[in-house]
Amino acid sequence: MTAAVTVRGLRKEYPGHVAVDGLDLDIHRGEVFALLGPNGAGKTTTVEILEGHRDRTAGDALVLGEDPRKAGRAWRAKLGIVLQTANDAAELTVAETVRHFARYYGDARDPDEVIEKVGLTAKAKSRVKTLSGGQRRRVDVALGIIGRPELLFLDEPTTGFDPEARRQFWGLISGLAAEGTTILLTTHYLDEAEALADRVAVIARGRIVAEGTPQNLGGREKAEAVVSWVEAGVPHSEHTNFPTKLINQLSAGGRELAELTVTRPSLEDIYLDLIGERA
Numbered sequence: 358m359t360a361a362v363t364v365r366g367l368r369k370e371y372p373g374h375v376a377v378d379g380l381d382l383d384i385h386r387g388e389v390f391a392l393l394g395p396n397g398a399g400k401t402t403t404v405e406i407l408e409g410h411r412d413r414t415a416g417d418a419l420v421l422g423e424d425p426r427k428a429g430r431a432w433r434a435k436l437g438i439v440l441q442t443a444n445d446a447a448e449l450t451v452a453e454t455v456r457h458f459a460r461y462y463g464d465a466r467d468p469d470e471v472i473e474k475v476g477l478t479a480k481a482k483s484r485v486k487t488l489s490g491g492q493r494r495r496v497d498v499a500l501g502i503i504g505r506p507e508l509l510f511l512d513e514p515t516t517g518f519d520p521e522a523r524r525q526f527w528g529l530i531s532g533l534a535a536e537g538t539t540i541l542l543t544t545h546y547l548d549e550a551e552a553l554a555d556r557v558a559v560i561a562r563g564r565i566v567a568e569g570t571p572q573n574l575g576g577r578e579k580a581e582a583v584v585s586w587v588e589a590g591v592p593h594s595e596h597t598n599f600p601t602k603l604i605n606q607l608s609a610g611g612r613e614l615a616e617l618t619v620t621r622p623s624l625e626d627i628y629l630d631l632i633g634e635r636a
């Protein structure tokens with residue numbers, strides 16, 4: 358598999374502050390990669406450097422085979438970018454806005470199809486400034502994908518979405534991934550990373566502290582299960598690698614175990630451990 362993004366020793370210093378501190382990253386073509394991390398960890402700074410919107414202090418970066426510091430218009434046309442800050446609400450309608458952006462690309466998608474993909478067909482004739490926050494975010498996503506990007510950057514794309522809109526959006530992203538679009542997603546929603554990402558990296562204080570699939574991040578797949586039950590009104594719980602065996606022993610002779618549950622750490626548990634913020 359060829360690389361979509363290769364980063365080595367990336368560093369970004371602001372006056373008196375190191376935002377990115379020696380970061381390495383490999384994103385393969387065709388994968389959905391999620392960058393997770395607390396506020397101020399350095400996610401947006403990293404993504405902006407990769408998009409060519411911000412200079413770096415040190416390190417190497419290749420995005421679709423080119424250094425974003427030097428790459429030109431042809432390279433830029435292969436990127437789709439959905440920034441954290443939504444576009445200013447314009448006087449134009451949704452359809453006018455999407456059609457306007459489509460003209461910038463030689464091989465743009467059909468604007469009406471894109472509007473449908475992001476679930477805004479019913480609002481196509483509404484002015485963008487009259488839309489809700491979540492609906493405006495969908496316009497941003499429409500503009501991010503109108504040029505058929507090879508690599509799509511999504512910085513916290515579903516902030517402000519209601520649960521139904523998030524599910525629809527996940528379907529949209531899965532569809533783009535299935536068509537072969539490489540996607541770099543930053544998000545604070547761990548369920549979103551779990552639903553969408555082939556691989557995730559956790560960034561804290563400007564460094565990658567863990568990387569893996571949502572299923573094996575931080576040793577998650579090897580973590581012990583916790584078996585909990587209630588006996589004579591007293592809650593019990595035991596950690597074990599063999600929950601079935603334990604339950605068989607506990608329930609020998611047909612004994613009923615009240616409120617029996619078997620749990621393994623969620624992606625959120627692992628994440629909070631990794632960034633050192635678990636209570």
Ligand SMILES: Nc1ncnc2c1ncn2[C@@H]1O[C@H](COP(=O)(O)OP(=O)(O)OP(=O)(O)O)[C@@H](O)[C@H]1O
Pocket residue numbers: 371372374375376394395396397398399400401402403
């Ligand atoms: N233009 C700037 N000048 C000075 N410091 C900055 C600038 N932009 C970002 N920073 C600092 O760099 C650090 C990393 O910021 P960044 O926006 O990359 O974090 P983030 O992981 O994207 O956070 P969030 O989840 O809140 O979006 C923060 O401490 C931030 O205050």
